[in-house]
Amino acid sequence: MTTVSKKLKSHRVLVQKRNLISLPKDIRQKLNIAEGDMLDVRIEGNKIVMEPYRLIPSSQAYFWAEKTQKDMLEANRDVDSGRVREFTNLDEFLEGLDDD
Secondary structure: OEEOOOOOEEOOOOOOHHHOOOOOHHHHHHOOOOOOOEEEEEEEOOEEEEEEEOOOOHHHHHHHOHHHHHHHHHHHHHHHHOOOOOOOOHHHHHHHHHHO
């Protein structure tokens, strides 16, 4: 094991028969990777990049879309800064939509 910095460690792994490699225990634990999990593997320049791949049910995929995540962050900032309105009934709410 080669230390790259105090927090990040570099590991040398052996490519075994049938091109198998083993992920070091500290990496599996840090990224919560267990047997049967999927990894996304790609080439970036001259590097092999591996990331945990999480399957999302299609009924929830919209929530994880980039636009939805940005909208959620914006909504959280609005709430945190007090840019919210309260309505006591549906008619008030609908009138509030017309005001926008």
